[in-house]
Amino acid sequence: MNSTSFLILAYVVAIGLLWGFALLTWLRWRHLNH
């Protein structure tokens, strides 16, 4: 893997975790309100 591949991997992992958690929180909130 080259430098660019590591960079893309890091951003995919980070954005996936951060926004995945945000989406999960929103889904739980929606489930609780319906």
Place this chain on the structure above:
Amino acid sequence: MQPSNIQTSRSIKTRVYWGVTIALFAAVMAMLIVYTPVEKQMGPVQKIFYLHLPVAINTFVAALVVFIASVGYLWQRQLWWDDLAAAAGKVAVLFCAVVLLTGMIWGRSAWGMWWTWSPRLTFSLVLFLLYVVYLLIRPSIDSPQRRAVVCAVYGIVAFLDVPLVYLSVKLMPDIHPSSITLEPAMKHTLLAWFAPITLLMAGLINANYRLNRRLGAVQEAQPPAAAPQRAIPSQPILAARAGGLS
């Protein structure tokens, strides 16, 4: 103002908040690709830094919120402090996981290894594990008051690791860089990244806090579990018993 109007106003504010956060996130991603120069020594992988540092600082902020909410609960004994601490604890774990993973990927490229037991990395892992344990002990205590007291004491003690993570690189020899010289364009990018990451952290704590409050209200509204009813013996059994006794 009517309750339905308050709810609509809050819903609009929430949508605007998350809209701004997503827009800023997209903007700083574009800035990273188009505007930010590539560092000469390390190459493109150095750009992990613009995400890594703001997420690390916001991990400390989330841990600080756990600490303040824990002190608040022990002071006032109101359960909303505990709900806030629980929400911030979750966000601290998430952000610390992102810090560790992005750091590991950077380390693999820069140092040729995924992990090394340097002081800062070790204290960061300890911080992650401390808050994972914080989240694990919560559901194991049934009484909300007892859970709040235990978690508040734990939340205060766990925060002691935050200054250790920060100071470890300054006080002990460490492979982790303690300061980096940046060109003006790199500084602008770093400062810009703090905006969406901080908004995301605050938004996630707020959303999880409201979720915890709502779950608490739903649990309080539920009737207490009915006592198990004693089984009524059926007629043939009674008849058999009567027959046996006669």
